[in-house]
Amino acid sequence: MTTNAALTTENLAVTYVGDREVDALKGVSLEFPMNQLTAIIGPSGCGKSTLLKSLNRLHEIQPHAEVSGDVHLGEQSVYNTDDPVPEIRKQIGYVPQTPTALPLSIYENVAYGVKIHGEYDSKEELDDLVETYLRKVNLWEEVKDRLDTPGAELSTGQIQRLCLARSLAVEPDVLLCDEVTSALDPISAESVEETLESLKEEYTIIMVTHSMDQAKRLADEVVFLYLGELVEANDTRSFFENPQHERTREFVKGHTAVEYTESGGVSTTESATADR
Numbered sequence: 001m002t003t004n005a006a007l008t009t010e011n012l013a014v015t016y017v018g019d020r021e022v023d024a025l026k027g028v029s030l031e032f033p034m035n036q037l038t039a040i041i042g043p044s045g046c047g048k049s050t051l052l053k054s055l056n057r058l059h060e061i062q063p064h065a066e067v068s069g070d071v072h073l074g075e076q077s078v079y080n081t082d083d084p085v086p087e088i089r090k091q092i093g094y095v096p097q098t099p100t101a102l103p104l105s106i107y108e109n110v111a112y113g114v115k116i117h118g119e120y121d122s123k124e125e126l127d128d129l130v131e132t133y134l135r136k137v138n139l140w141e142e143v144k145d146r147l148d149t150p151g152a153e154l155s156t157g158q159i160q161r162l163c164l165a166r167s168l169a170v171e172p173d174v175l176l177c178d179e180v181t182s183a184l185d186p187i188s189a190e191s192v193e194e195t196l197e198s199l200k201e202e203y204t205i206i207m208v209t210h211s212m213d214q215a216k217r218l219a220d221e222v223v224f225l226y227l228g229e230l231v232e233a234n235d236t237r238s239f240f241e242n243p244q245h246e247r248t249r250e251f252v253k254g255h256t257a258v259e260y261t262e263s264g265g266v267s268t269t270e271s272a273t274a275d276r
């Protein structure tokens with residue numbers, strides 16, 4: 001990967017210490033290049049969401065998650081810092097899988113974070129910001145005549161783009177996207193993909209996806225995890241056309257599945273899927 005990294009992880013490990021101890025992430029060191037879209041892929045349960053959420057300490061809202069190692073945003077440590085967590089999450093935004101509008105108008109959904117952080121001087125400036133970010137996510141033309149109506153009245157795909165606009169409006173350095181198209185119908189998913197495509201030149205985006213087709217279409221870089229370990233990180237073309245590791249080759253050609261056994265261990269199987 002390139003040395004022009006927006007975000008780096010150093011030996012990042014996450015263990016869930018609830019009823020059953022799970023080493024969900026095992027010492028992952030990675031660089032996420034600036035102004036590129038990186039897709040995190042791998043079989044179910046391999047730690048994709050855990051990695052994504054640990055990048056802005058979102059896993060901390062779950063009980064029983066222990067972390068070691070560190071994440072750096074540029075030179076700044078995400079874990080060894082006195083900065084309040086909301087400030088970190090402003091710099092490293094997160095868009096969840098399920099599109100959820102705040103119980104506010106379309107306008108206020110976008111303005112929400114900007115108002116909380118107090119980063120505007122006048123109503124005109126806020127109006128401009130709302131328009132700018134609705135345009136960035138290709139939603140302005142669809143909603144400009146009904147900005148005062150509830151965000152929740154939009155379609156699911158529109159709400160997901162509204163969520164993107166809300167995250168972008170606080171000007172994050174990095175945007176984390178957790179399977180942001182998986183809850184959408186194909187047409188809405190396509191419009192969100194088009195939005196991500198248009199944003200990736202300007203933003204550092206890190207996206208978890210189950211779809212290898214989507215990773216091929218959208219990603220500049222691909223990170224492949226397997227049972228909590230980093231197997232391979234490479235540019236998308238090299239990753240799919242010339243995988244360096246046998247495990248990657250197996251996944252790319254057959255889609256490795258992981259199943260948990262009754263004793264709590266894991267077994268692996270190969271199965272062809274339509275999702276490639």
Ligand SMILES: Nc1ncnc2c1ncn2[C@@H]1O[C@H](COP(=O)(O)OP(=O)(O)OP(=O)(O)O)[C@@H](O)[C@H]1O
Pocket residue numbers: 016017018022023024042043044045046047048049050051062064
């Ligand atoms: N809160 C939790 N408590 C205990 N174990 C957890 C918790 N969250 C995740 N895990 C376990 O950690 C491992 C990694 O989970 P994670 O959700 O990160 O994987 P994933 O690759 O995102 O999975 P999927 O593709 O199915 O969404 C799995 O074994 C999962 O069961």
